[in-house]
Amino acid sequence: MKTFLKICCVLITASHLSCEDYLTQESPSIFTERRAFSNLDFAKQAVLAVYNDISSQNAYGRFLNDMDADSDIEFKTAESTSALHAISHHDATDVTQYLDAIWTTLYGTIEKANICIDNLPVSEIWTDRSSAAEARYLYGEAVALRAYCYHLLIRHWGDVPFVTVSTQGNSDFYPPKVDRDSIYESIIKDLEEVTDYVPWMGSTISTQTTERINKGFVKGLRARLALHYAGFSLRNGTFETRRGRNWQAYYEIARQECQEIIESGQHRLNPSFENIWKTICAYGMDLSYKEVFFEFAFGKFDVGYMGTNYYGMSHNTNDPKYGRASSTIKSSFVYYYSFDPADARRDVSIEVYNYGSSGANLGMQVINTNNGYTQWDLCKYRKSWIVPLMGAEATNGTGVNKAVMRYSDVLLMYAEAENQLNGPTASAKEALATVRRRAFPAGEWPLKVDAYIDSVASDEASFFAALVNERAWELSAESIRKADLVRWNLLGPKVREMKEEARKIVYDDPEYQHLVPNYVFWKRAADPEYLDVLNPDYRLPGTAIEGYTRAAWLPLMTEANKNTLLNSVYARILSGYDESKNNHLYPIHASVISASRGSLNNNQLP
DSSP: OSSSSSOOOOOOOOOTTTTOTTOOOOOOOSSSSSHTSSHHHOOOOOOOHHHHHHHTTTTTTHHOOOHHHSSOBBBSSTTTSSSHHHHHOOOOTTTOOTTTHHHHHHHHHHHHHHHHHHHHGGSHHHHHHHHHHHHHHHHHHHHHHHHHHHHHHHHHHSEOOOOOOOOTTOSSSOOOOOOHHHHHHHHHHHHHHGGGGGGOTTTGGGGGSSOOOOHHHHHHHHHHHHHHHEEEHHHHTTEEEETTTTTHHHHHHHHOOOHHHHHHTTOOOOSSSHHHHHHHHHHHTTTTTTTEEEOOOOTTTTTTGGGGGBBBBOOOSSTTBBOOOOOOBBBBBBHHHHHHHTOOOOOHHOOOOEEEEEGGGOEEEOGGGGGGTTBBBBBOOOOOSSSSSOOOTTTTOOOOOEEEEEHHHHHHHHHHHHHHHSSOOHHHHHHHHHHHHHHHOOGGGIIIIIHHHHHSSHHHHHHHHHHHHHHHHHHSSSSSHHHHHHHHTTHHHHHHHHHHHHHHHTTOOOOGGGSSSSSSEEEEEESSSSESSSOOOOOOSSSSTTTTTEEEOEEEEGGHHHHIIIIIIGGGGGOOTTTTOOOOOOOOOOHHHTTTSSSSSOOTOO
C-alpha cells in the first residue's frame, strides 16, 4: 500500500509540447522544468509521478495483468467475448479496446521519466553537496522505471519506438520502430551506469521501503533484461524466432549481476514462504530479510483491480467482509498436482478450496465438482489476509501491493545463467538448493533437496528443465511465467503439456493414481478461513469418515464436465495463439498507427 509521499502529479513539460505527438500526454503545469528541478521536494514529486503511472489502471493496476495471463499455470477461462479476455487469449485485433490505453500509458510514463532524466543532471540540486546524493538516487530511479517500461513494450509488441529524451520543439513526434536488440543493449547499459547512484534497501531513510527502487532491484532488473535479450522472441518482418544477436555475452551479464547480489549479503530468503504474502496482504513490508526487492504500490479503494482481485482466492459473491468477488486469473489442478506434497509453497500458491459467501456455503469449501473444476485459484494474494478487512461489498481496490522481484528469482536467474554458460556447476546447484531448502522441512532435505538436485544435474538440459519447473513452483501470480515461457521458446509446448496432463488426471491415468484421490474428505476448521482437507493428494479406501464430508474428486467428474473442461474451457487458453507462428506479440492499436502518420505498422504480426 502506498506509504511514500502522497504523489502530486505535477508534470513539468515545456509549453511547446505537441498534443499531436502520439507518444506523449498533455500535462500542463504552472511550473517550469527549471523551477521544478531546482527544488529537491518538487524533483521527488516528479519521479514519484512516474511510479504512479506504472500502478495506474492502464498499466499494472489492471490491464497489463491481462497481457501476462495465459500460460501453463495462469490463464483465463472465459471466452474472448470481452476485450480483456481476447487480449489474454491472443484473440485481440488492432481495434481491441485497451491496447491503445496500455501503449499510451507506457509512453506517457517514459516521457515523464525522460523529463526527470534530462533535468536532474543540469539542476542546482545535482551540484549542491546537501542534495547531490538524493538527486542521483532520483535519477537512477527514473532510469530504472524507463527501462522497465521499455521492457514491457518489447515483451508485448517486439520492436517499438525508442525515445530517450523528453519532447522538445525540434523533436521527431513520429519516431519509427527500433530493433529490440538495440533497445535492450541501450537500457541495460543505462542501468549499469546508474547502479552506484542507487543505494541498497534500508541503507538510507528513503530506502526504508519496498515501494521505491533500490540497488538490488536495479541489478536484478539488469539481469532480467539480459536474460530476455538472450532468450527467444518473434522478430518483426522476418517472423523468425531467435535469440538476441549477442546473446552469449548477456548471459554473462545476468550471471554477474545475480552473483553480486548474492555475494553482497544484502538480501535473504524469508524463512517462511507464507509470511511473504501475509505481510504484503496486511500492507506490511519486510525490511529484515529484504526478500522482496520492489513492489508496485497501490492505494486502498483506488480504482485499480490489483492483487487479490486478479490473483486471489475466489469469493463467490460480493461480500461485506471481504469486498468485491474475485478472482480473474485462474489456474488448474495440474499445477496443484505438479508440486511435491511436502512442498510448503503448494498450499500458499494454489488451494483445493475457495470461499462460499452465504448461507450453508459461508466460509471455505472444497472446489465444487459441478462447476467443472474451473475455479482453481492462485492465492498468494488473499482477502482473508488483509488487515483490516475490506468491509465494503463492492470495493475493487484492495491497496495490496504487487511484488515485482524477489530474492528467490535472483537465485534462480543465477542458476539459469550459470548453467547456460558452464553447465550445472556447484554454484548453480547451490542456488537452486537454497530455494528448495525453504520449501521443505529440514528433515526432507536429504531427499527433496540434495538427492533431487543430483538427479536433475546430470547435464545442462536436465538442469534447465528442473529450473523451468522450479520457477513455476516459486513464482506463480508474479507476472513472470508467460514472459519466461516466451523467452525459452516454450509457450506453446508447456500449455499443450498442461492440457495433456489434465486429460490424464481426469481419466484416472495410472501415472496419477497414487497422487490424485477419487474422493476427498473435508470439514471446516475451527478457523472458518481455513479448511481441513484430509486427503488432497492420496486415496482413502473408506466410503465415510465421521465428521468429514465426502466429495467426488477429479477422476469422478461427469463425462459432460470432463468434455466441457478439456474441450471448451481449456481450449480457450491461448486460443488465438498459433504455435507454428509463435505469434506471442500483440497488434498495435489502429488509432496509434493512424496517429503515427505512417511511421508505425503491425509488421510484428505473422
